[in-house]
Amino acid sequence: MKGLKISKKNLLIIAIVVALFIILGSLIPGFLSIKNLLNIVRQSSIIAIVACGMTMVIIIKGIDLSVTGVLSFCAMVNGLLLLKGWPIPLAMLAGLAVGTLMGLFNGLMVEKLGIPAFITTLVVGNVGGGLALLLNAGKSIGGFPAPYVFMGNGTILGVPVSNYIMILFVVVTSILMSKTRLGVYIYAMGGNETVVKQQGISTATINFFVYGFSGFCIAMAGILLSGQLDTVHPTQGEPYQLDAIAACVIGGVSMLGGEGKVYFALIGALIIGVQRNALNLLGIHPFYQNIFVGIIIIVIVALNIHQKRRTIEHSKIF
Amino acid sequence: KAESKGPEIAFSLKTITNDAFQKAIADSVEAAAKAAGAKFTLVTAGQQTAVSTQVSQVEDLIAKGVDGIVLSPMDSKAVIPVLKKAKEAGIPVVLVDQTIEDGNEDLYLSYIGTDNFNAGFVAGETLAEVLGGKGNVLIVRGANGSSAGDQRVDGFKAGIAGTAIKVVGEQPGNWANDVAMQVTENMLQANSNIQGLFTASDVMLNGILTALDNAGKTSVKILSVDGSDDVKEMIKDGEVYGSMAQFPDVMGTKAIELLMRAINGDNMSDVPKYIDSGTTCITATSL
Amino acid sequence: MSTTQLLFSEKVRRFVKRNGSVVIFLILAIIASIFVKNFFALNNFLTIIKQAAIPIIACLGITLVLMTGGIDLSLGYTLGLCSITVGLLVKGVGLPIWLSIFITLLVGLLVGFINGILVQVVKVPAFIVTLGTGYIIFGIAQIVSSGSDINRLPANFRAIGVTNIFGLNTTVLISLIICVVMYYLLHHSTFGRSLSAFGFNAKAARMSGIKTERLNISVYMICSFLVAIAAILLTIRVNCAQPTMGGGVYTFEVITGAIIGGASLFGGIGTVIGSVFGVLTIKVLENCINLLNVSYYTYQAFQGIVILLAIIFENVKNRRL
């Protein structure tokens, strides 16, 4: 693929990943087993899907803190409808629609009222979380139809269905970002909003799309997660908020906007997944796990940034 | 499996930080496992409500190929798929503290635990008795979405049902002292006439006591759940009326005993699916 | 066009525009006074002030960090670490109180120093640095405490935070003093000016002779230092030292306070009055929720919606002004 050029800059991330795998593989028996690797990818798929939307949001200098609540709420809507006997596609559609609507609401607040994304998304997340609890009086639900659970837990050709869905999301988002007008506008808006406006491009469209899409991704992640667990838990979204943002940043998405690639956010998600898996497999005490997680996140991003700076210095003309 | 090294047993639970009771279970499982010559791994989800984290962790354990798993499920449904995977992989599982949905008894050897609803129920009954069947009480709940906390509060409400005791305030303390303190303070502003208080866990008692103390309400009868060492002190000092003691040691020893038997290939068909580790209400008189 | 004299009304307008959280707070307080039973009572106000005093200290810390365009997600965990540290030192080890406090404050400074160095020197985005150090600090706090808490702290230690002077307890007074100092620092000293400049345009600030490197690191240190103070006071208030004090939720509450107070995540903007009233707004809201005994499941949603309404109102008002 032409869009996936491997520049020097990206080489480092790949090198780190490879090195990580070799080291971990030799340290941990069973780490490099296909089963475990697929396991990791499946676990990371939730983070990766959320990161698809999050990448866009961060690129336009926003942030989406609604993951916690929206992820749970949409899954709850979808789950309750499933239990009511709705056909799977319809129930899922309802869940996705709710997520998209909540995202659009964020877009509306940001665009029309100029409310900081931080606040509106945090609030929408809180409201979603509250509703998720309220819908079923704080209890989890489960026992979904088999095809639905298959989507979360089943495999096709030995690969978890979740991974296909994740790849679909990453590829579609990536194409959208690199090959369509909207993608260019999203980057442009992260670079210089004034120009975008002067060019007559509607920032409303971009805001609505980006936040709406993020809501859509979050909803999809929530639905997929409840397929994986065969359960909807009203607070199941909690671990994914910071993980998704961290995945983006580890993958080189700049918090200052205008920069980032979905492929690398995926790698970021995988790095998080690998690291959690490895620490569990190594049997490290939870207290020390926290310390490792912290150090690894910082070190990876530091290396990435160091590399970037070097490439910039070397590109100086003369 | 290398016989010389002994089997590997893992314990997965929500957290052991600032939860004396969870820590006690973990300690007892670890001690029992070591005593049985097993290699022990502890995994915690960290957050109280991160159910999917727990599921991933158990998946990792299965992938790693541990020989037995002790599980304190954070949600009664969410762990079912992963327990199915454990079963496929032939890894025996014992549940402690919390059980899973009815109808999945084939997925685990046995569940050893306290009946949370019952603990709350006894606390309710006790409080009703102490207050003479009437009075206003406050409830400080756990974090929203925690089924153990919900069951205890539900039990408590069932325990006081039919008496003239009124729940005038019920707010979440998030298993945290500072939050519990703040909600207690605020609830006291709305209801100064309080005779009793129920909290879903000992872990919030410090904050609650301080709030009551600051408001000059020293005669409020407090009932709690867990029966940790700290609370025993408080009961002795008369600050807390009683706590529903659970028996983490029983859970740990029993769980490892069962697992070791299963690992050694014993016939497990005679093991009951529920083993009550017991609850007693500790009060100043019982200490 | 000549320099126009600022009219009084113009001054008021500017104040309101710059300190929107004061308006939000007043509106909320008035509505609550009318509609929430038991809200309008001196005792209740004192309760709210006591509850707000400690987060205000932390919020002023994070305000500085936000002004640089950074963020400190480790704040809540630093609070936990400092809480368990002071508890252990005072009760577990039995060091003299002043020494325990001194060491705890040093721990705070150290955490801030590490955050600052990583942000400034290693150039890792603050979001990631503090996310990472948050995990690390939490891990350390857990190890230090081996997961358990320390309660029933010595009375002479608690006296530092709970003694009443002129009807207010020392915690509130300490918080007040910190507000005044921070007000001076932020709005009357070259430090605050440099901070704003740095937050808006780091390059220009550096080339104008502001020691931005030092400034950036010191901001994280001040923040963590204030958090350490907050931790000590919170430990005293709750009468319990534990590593889970604070945590991620606390961090977000404090940041939300600052944002309601008008601080910008992109740097440059932040005020003491804004942040103080931002926290007060949140505390009034939580107080009302408890007073009304709002169903615990709608707690979050309710809180969120009110904050959003308030901010929408504020923004609309700003356009009209």
Added chain:
Amino acid sequence: MKKTILEMNAITKFIFDEHGQPLRGTTVKILEDVHFDVKEAEVHVLVGENGAGKSTLMKIIGGIIPADEGEMLLDGEVITFAGPRESLAHGIGFIHQELNLCLNLDVAQNIFLGRERQKKLFIDKASMYTEAREMLLRLGFDIDPKTMVRDLSTAQQQIVEIVKVLSYDCRIIIMDEPTASLTKSEIDKLFAIIHDLRRNGISIIYISHRFEELKEIGDRITVLRDGRYIGTVDIEDFDYDKIISMMVGRKLGAMFQSSHQVQDEVVLEVKGLRISRNTEPINLYVRSGEVVGLSGLVGAGRTELGKSIFGSRTYYGGEILYMGEEIGGLHPSNLIEKGVIYLSEDRKLEGLVLDMSLKDNITMASLKRMYPKTKIDFKREEVVAQESIDKLNIVANSVEQICNTLSGGNQQKVVVAKWLLTNPKLLILDEPTRGIDVNAKSEIYKIIDQLASQGVAILMISSELPEIIGMSDRIYVMKRGAIAAELTDKREFIQEKILSHTL
């Protein structure tokens, strides 16, 4: 007689907020009763002092902001533009005074922003690159359309901006100081383009403070002063002094004065400094009371040299001596304390904090000196800022005005004011008069001369040759990151001579 295509009558504009709406209750007018018209196939030059309202008037034509009073007629019909897109749709292109590019996109993406070439659903990058390259080459610029705009120099960015606007089929093109950051050769190319456009019936509104350009390309000149229309003259009647007096309201004396005396003491000495791994070492010196000009083409590395001295860029070996003391690698704050300052060519990124007030910016570099005890004395600050405003004739509503809302030239004056306030001993000025009107320019030249008389050493980087020639005691010419020539004899200070060294 050419046909009038655009006409503006009695335009008034009050100071406005970010949406272009007048501030509530304001009576401050930026434009008052202004008349302006454009004829077919003409270059209409608009001049006026900084803050006269030129850019504001253009923003109204460009649909960025609406006029509060008055009407605009296009082809004889009253028209209002709801936004820049509408203006563009009516064939009006706008090259802004401030760069308006997305730094994180490449050249082609910037040029085609908003009208990307598409193949079915997807953008057709290949054809965009080809088209962009052709366009750039046709206009005579060799810039790779795949480069990120961030990696271009200011001048190259300006060119991209120009090419972008030219690529639309416009009948009227507004150029707001397009040459402010260009050097001679680019300017020549631009003028050729302008002539070409006019021949093809396109009208151009041209704003510039460089008077020597006007005669070359202008057909008519309109003068604004303090937001009011003063008059329009044909280029045949162009008379420098007349225009100046229309602009300023009085006559202007000689532009360049030289009352300073070069002294022997060497203040700055650069020995063997290399600004890049593969450039020749640079040797130069500046003496007390001396104004040294540093000339060269865009990309010659003058800015890099300045920044290397000022500690805001890494360099590759060499010594930088200030009063005999090595200052290489020192922090700007230490340098400022010692009296070394560098005025950046990029006022938006490095010169100003645009979101802060004029007063805050003026005192920014002197905070430590003015308030050693760190407590800010607001009254004194206001007085100091006001003095600077008066001295440099900065047009502003108050010392509290946010720099963002100042006119481009006035922003530049604020930067100059900031540095003058630090009491420097060595001034490195990088394009100090970029975007500044003639009147203010002559003021700044006077100030430079005065400073030199007081023994201050001045290294002046400039792309305006008249300025270099008029002010310098000595001239260095840079080429490809190294010094190509040193001119010491004032008789050698002629444009052709200097240019010959740059090529």
